[in-house]
Amino acid sequence: MFRYSNYFLLCGTALAMTLSVFTATSVAAPITKGAVHKHASHPKAGTTVKKPVLSPVQHNRKAMQSSQPETIMVRQTRNVFGQAARQKQGVSVTHIDAADLARHQVTDVKGLMNLAPNLTVQPQGASSSVNFTLRGVGLNDFTSNNTPSVMTYVDGVALPIGYMAGAAMFDMxxxxxxxxxSGYTHGQTVTAGEINVQTADPTKALHYGASEDIATYNRSITNLYVSGPITSNVQYRIAGFTQQGGGxxxxxxxGQTLGNANKGGLRAKVAWQPDDKTNIVFSGNWxxxxxxxxxxxxIQDLSRNTPAYSNNRxxxxxxRPEFLKLSGxxxxxxxxxNxxxxxxxxxxTRNLGFANLTTISAFQQMYVHNLMDLDGTRYAIYDVDxxxxxxxxxxxxKLASRNSQSRLQxxxxxxxxxxxxxxxxxxxYSQSGSRPYVQRTSYNQDQQAFSQYGHLRFALTKRLHLQAALTHxxxxxxxxxxxxxxxxxPAYPTPFDNRYGRHGALTNQFSGMGGIEYQAFNNLMFYGSIRKGFKPGGFTANNTVVxxxxxxxxxxxxxAYEIGFKSDYMHHKLRINGDAFWYDYHNQQMVGLAVIPRYGVxxxxxxxxxxxxxxxxxxIDANxxxxxVLxxxxGYERGNxxxxxxxDSTAVALAYIKTGVLSAQYKxxxxxxxxIPKLTLEGSASYKVKLGETWGLxxxxxxxxxxxxLNIPGxxxxxxxxxxxxxxxxxxxxxxxKWSVSAYANNLLNRHYDITRDTGLNGIFGVPGTPRMVGGRLKVDF
Structure with missing residues (x-):
């Protein structure tokens, strides 16, 4: 319990702050008779408030009181942090809005890593595929053919392949x-969590805009969109982007440069409302x-003893020409x-009166061709296509209840x-010394999954809610x-052509959750939950020799056991949310190592x-x-x-250096x-200065x-x-x-850092993070 003492102290602090705020608002200054106070529900500026129709008795009473002084006070509270509904839900969610995504030049999911606590997003080696870890749970899927522990959704569609999840993000x-x-109300069940990406939808009024972002290393990012009505019940949105340079x-x-981007994409959406109860959205992307x-x-080369690079950039x-020809x-x-x-x-989506019926149908296709040099030298030690x-x-x-006032959702x-x-x-591997040849591994994999889920939320009292869910x-x-x-x-004349039998993996699993939410005060909620998640098994499908x-x-x-609280103070000018979690993890899937004699690790x-x-x-958010806005x-986490x-890869390397023979060494x-990273921090501060009545800085x-x-122990x-x-x-x-001009410097201190390290052939390689980028952005929206 000692490790949770700080957490309970924070909960106590939150409760004390709430009580003080509650007391302060309860002992307000005397109010003139007839005064009206409005907080959560207040008329917007320019809104006409309808007066109730009075009976004759009420009318006479009103006339008698008309000579008395009357003061009407209307307090308007603006929540600058948004996501008010989420403050009433007992789940830990980090929301990143479109403005933050643009400010951080997020063009793919790798850019999310430093915007959410305890989230790791890494490229798979030097490929365009990505791997996710959330709260220490994830899989380094170097063959990209297994279900991820963190599922990525784009507009409600699950993308279980790392290459698809790593594709570009634009018009967000x-x-x-x-x-x-997760997976109790939609999609697939996974163990670690979800990244839900929502792209912009068509609008009923005409809007169009563009942005141009130019930075050092000749990097440019161009975005444009147009959205509006076709008819009274049909709308469209078309968006596109290009990204160039940045290597x-x-x-x-x-001295040649490497890493210049050259990519682009288009997305189109058409929304159609055939009647007032139905909305149909057609979408396409490329x-x-x-x-x-x-x-x-x-970092380490045991094949040719190339010295480790002192500069990670x-x-x-x-x-070799022969390899390029062979691999196309x-x-x-x-x-x-490519x-x-x-x-x-x-x-x-169809309104059935008692419930909303939602169906999502999607098809995604990818053709991936990645040519990589994973030894980082001029030799053909570990060149990969x-x-x-x-x-x-x-x-x-999916069918979901509609009546938000019902006790049962x-x-x-x-x-x-x-x-x-x-x-x-x-x-x-032809110049590695230990494997003087080119090797080709090929395979087919078919996969299908079928899941069913049900989720209930019941209001036991006005402030106490219970949750339960079951999935299969x-x-x-x-x-x-x-x-x-x-x-x-010439160095390897021995024929080698192995064909392997058919292999299958079938998984049937139930999972579920139970939770409780207690709205202690209007601005403070406590919650707790127990959740069981699972992820199916899979295959190692690369470099197969046995x-x-x-x-x-x-x-x-x-x-997963979790407790937490969500709170807002000072008329929504201060938000403090916190949680603590404990995971019992069984049969965790991870990339380990195997030593094959006369072949390698x-x-x-x-x-x-x-x-x-x-x-x-x-x-913590403050205004x-x-x-x-602060x-x-x-995020702080530990795992064992x-x-x-x-x-033990260290012992294997030492034994190989000493004897020249590869042998398994266990630990x-x-x-x-x-x-896993123990501490992750992310913060920001911005201050909008008014320049007269028209401008802002x-x-x-x-x-x-x-x-x-440390991804690989030992x-x-x-x-x-x-x-x-x-x-x-x-x-x-x-x-x-309608327009804005920005100047920025990212990685202002020009820190050298790595975003991943991985196993090569008898060696280890690293992938560097982005250096200082100084640039400017022009954006127009109409």
Whole structure:
């Protein structure tokens, strides 16, 4: 209980503040008879308030009182923080609005990492795929063919493939990051949480706008949109973006730059209301990414003994012509992406009177081609080409109660998805010494999932609410046509062409939750919940040389205990929310290591029988004076393995250096720290200064801090050092808000930091974070 003492102290402080505010408002100054006070429900400026019709007796009484003095006081309270409804819900959610996304130049989900507590978003190596960890729960899915622990939704559509989730974000309405096991009211059940991305919808009035963002390293980001009515019951919205430049890495041998973006996309939505009870939204999207790939820097190279790079922004690459021809990359001279994404969907909402019926149908297609140099040297030690063709179809049907005043609120629904994937992976090891050949691994994977869910919320009293939910999900996936072959070289004339049998993984699991919400005062709510989540098993589908590598992992499950409070003070000028959580984690899926004699160390998904995570989170928003907005997020978490024996990569490396022979070396990691960042901080301050009656000037400062992180236990070379980032900017805009001009500097202190570290071939590589970026942005909205 000691570890929660600070949390309970904060709860007590929140209660004391509420009591003081309650007392202060109760003992108000005497009010003149007939005075009217209005707080939560007050007329907006310019609103006509209808007077009630009076009976003759009431009319005479009114006339008798007309000579008495009457004072009418109308207090208007504006909530600058928004999300008032969320303050009445017992769940931990971080909301990031469109303005914050634009201010931080968030163009994909990796930009969210420093905007929410205890959230980690990392690229998978140097590829365009991404991995998520939330509150220490996540999977480093280097083959991108497994269900993520954190599910990404775009306009209500789940994207279970890392490449799809990592595609561009533009024309945004906002993002919600939901912590803990989820999937009780929609979509799929997962263990860690959700990232819900909402794009802007069509409008009934004509609006159009554009923005241009230009920064150092020749980076430019262009956005535009137009939205409005076609007829009285049909609206449209078309939005597009392009991003160019921004490459900051340099080849340590030649001085060439790397990392320039070259991508763009379009999205269209059409909303149709055939009657006053139905809304149908048709949507389509397309995105093309021909950017240069991210480079890696060498941390350890046991193949050629290349010295570790002292500057993490240095890189190197070198592809053999034979490898480029074999992998379909003739003419390429740098690591690169060639990705195409497109999709379409229909979202139908129908008012049935007693409930709302919602159906969401979606299809997404991707063609991914990533050429990467994962050794960060000019040698062909670990050069990789990934070619993946995948599509996904999903269908959801949901029924939810409509009467918000009813004591019983309910939601029931069903969700189905089907994915088909075909992938081939080329690895050029020919100059590594230990593997003098090019290897190709190819496979097909089919997956389908069917889930059912039900959620209830019952008002036991006016202030006390109970919640309960139950879900069931069946996940069936099959890996087939798995083949690994090696292309002969003068140093490796031995034929190698292995074909592997069909492998399947079937999961049927129930999960659920129970919760309580207590509205102690109108401005203070306490809540608690117990939630059970699970994630299906999957396959390791890369670099397969022995059949045992294809054994599926077991499903993982998470039992989450959480308590928290949400509060607003000083007429919504101060918001303080906090929570504490305790996770019992079973069969945690993670990337471990396997040692294959005469071959090397390979990644292998493993299950950790038991581990434990706990932590606290705090959100503080303040608007102490007009124009000044302060924001602070705090996340602290700890995790320990409770039953885990694994390959000790340090011991393996030392044994290889000493003997020249690869052999498995194990270590017991019971009670060892899981390596998740212990402390994450994110804060901002902005102050809008009025310049006369027409103009406004808003300076702002943002900062973030992330504690050190160790993804693979046993070797400190994998540790990402802690780092602190500071951003600053200035925005000038007219009162109308129709245009604005901004200047900014991100990573003002030009910190060198890593966003991921990973296993190479007999080595370790890192991927650097973005350096100082100084730029300006012009935005117009009409």
């Amino acid at each position: 309405a906002g993002v919600d990051v939901t912590n803990g096991p 900051f890495q340099k080849n340590i041998n030649t 995105m093309q990414d021909n950017s240069q790939a991210t480079g890696v820097y060498n 240095d890189t190197s690459w070198g592809f 990359n003739e003419g390429q001279t740098k690591p690169s992406y 990705n195409t994404f497109w999709g379409a969907g229909v979202n139908i 990934v070619n993946t063709n995948a599509n996904m179809f999903s269908q959801e049907v 309910w939601t029931v629904g069903m969700y189905y998805d089907r994915t088909q994937m075909r992938s081939s992976i080329f690895n050029d 999900e069946s996940d069936d996936r099959t890996l087939y046509n798995m083949r690994t072959m090696r292309y002969n070289t 059949d045992s590598q294809l054994n599926p992992t077991k499903p993982e499950s998470l039992l 390979v990644g292998q998904y493993v299950n950790i029988p038991k581990s434990r995570i706990w932590g606290v989170e705090m959100e 102490p004076i007009a124009g000044l 924001h602070q997020h705090i 393995y409770k039953d885990f024996n694994a390959i 017991n990691f019971n009670n060892v720290d899981m390596g 808003t300076p702002y400062v943002d900062y973030s801090y992330r504690g050190s992180q 070797n400190n070379l994998y540790r990402l050092p802690a780092y602190f980032l500071l951003d600053a900017g200035l925005t000038f805009a007219p009162k109308s808000g």
